[in-house]
Amino acid sequence: MRRLLAKPQANTSLGVAALAPMVDMLTILLVFLLKSYSTDAPVRPGDTNFELPMSISEQPVQRTLAIDLTAHGIYLQDQRIAGTRYYLEQDDTLITELYGALQQLPGDRVQVRADADLPYSLTRKALFTAQQAGKRKVTVVTVSRSSL
Amino acid sequence: MLLLMPFLLLTTSVQKLAGIDLLLAGNNSELPPEPPGIVERLTVVVHPDTALEITAQVRRSDVGAKTGETEARAERIEAGAEGLDLAALQSALRRYKGLDPEREQATLLPADSLSNGQVVNLMDAMRRDAEGELFPKVALGVEPPAPSDAEGEQP
Numbered sequence: 001m002r003r004l005l006a007k008p009q010a011n012t013s014l015g016v017a018a019l020a021p022m023v024d025m026l027t028i029l030l031v032f033l034l035k036s037y038s039t040d041a042p043v044r045p046g047d048t049n050f051e052l053p054m055s056i057s058e059q060p061v062q063r064t065l066a067i068d069l070t071a072h073g074i075y076l077q078d079q080r081i082a083g084t085r086y087y088l089e090q091d092d093t094l095i096t097e098l099y100g101a102l103q104q105l106p107g108d109r110v111q112v113r114a115d116a117d118l119p120y121s122l123t124r125k126a127l128f129t130a131q132q133a134g135k136r137k138v139t140v141v142t143v144s145r146s147s148l
Numbered sequence: 149m150l151l152l153m154p155f156l157l158l159t160t161s162v163q164k165l166a167g168i169d170l171l172l173a174g175n176n177s178e179l180p181p182e183p184p185g186i187v188e189r190l191t192v193v194v195h196p197d198t199a200l201e202i203t204a205q206v207r208r209s210d211v212g213a214k215t216g217e218t219e220a221r222a223e224r225i226e227a228g229a230e231g232l233d234l235a236a237l238q239s240a241l242r243r244y245k246g247l248d249p250e251r252e253q254a255t256l257l258p259a260d261s262l263s264n265g266q267v268v269n270l271m272d273a274m275r276r277d278a279e280g281e282l283f284p285k286v287a288l289g290v291e292p293p294a295p296s297d298a299e300g301e302q303p
Contacts, residue, residue, distance in 0.1 A: 023149075027149070030149060036164060037156060040161050040164060040165040042161065042163055043163070054268070055166055055272055056272045056275075056276070059167045059168070060165075061165045061167040115264065116268075117263050117265065118264055119262070120260055120262045120263065120264055123264055124258075124289075127172060136172075137169070139169050140168045141165055141166075142167070144165065147162060147163050
């Protein structure tokens with residue numbers, strides 16, 4: 001009876017030994033999370049088919065005018081400007097609707113967020129249009145390979 | 149640490165965006181000048197699924213050469229069964245980097261039929277390899293391709 005009521009003695013050395021791997025694991029997880037931490041808002045969350053290309057680049061993206069090239073349309077600041085199919089099929093190098101809209105907006109910096117599966121011909125036309133509209137600093141937005 | 153972990157897990161985004169700043173070649177606009185080096189012009193032309201073509205203007209340095217005289221060099225890398233040979237491209241670009249370590253700029257002329265994902269892969273391959281930085285400033289050709297450039301076919 002006395003043996004049953006006796007308070008068990010904690011084996012402190014065993015407890016510390018069991019805790020050490022858990023602390024190691026949490027530290028590794030913490031370093032991984034800090035390295036891949038990002039507060040970037042998802043690009044075109046409503047469009048499930050839209051996927052940005054992957055890149056080894058780590059350069060952060062600044063908030064500027066955004067041209068989105070998707071399978072459904074060409075968007076400027078999330079406003080639909082033109083259809084994609086027309087400019088994929090035509091030889092027109094200048095996207096006139098985009099050119100007119102870009103000329104109305106100040107600044108010379110623009111970012112292009114193009115779907116990874118779209119042909120480069122459309123991106124080339126968008127870049128050419130931006131250049132013609134006086135947007136000299138163009139950034140292509142990609143998803144970093146260090147993403148989660 | 150136990151407080152920080154849930155905070156990070158709750159606030160982090162699964163997509164980390166990264167930008168690639170472009171130099172746009174074409175429209176009669178001059179690209180930013182490069183420091184004078186032995187390689188004066190370096191261009192990679194992509195023929196989809198068939199080959200990569202590297203053309204360069206390299207300044208002649210032999211005794212008989214006149215001042216500023218250059219020679220054109222061209223190299224064609226045929227695509228393998230798995231597509232375009234990016235490792236061979238990087239190896240060739242590494243040789244040009246060895247000739248002119250100060251040079252940072254190269255021009256990429258992708259075929260229209262390539263996807264944006266493939267173009268970004270090519271740009272990544274031109275910007276750095278396993279040994280380090282190659283040509284971090286990639287200029288993209290945005291002018292419409294000349295008819296003779298299409299798929300390497302001759303009329």
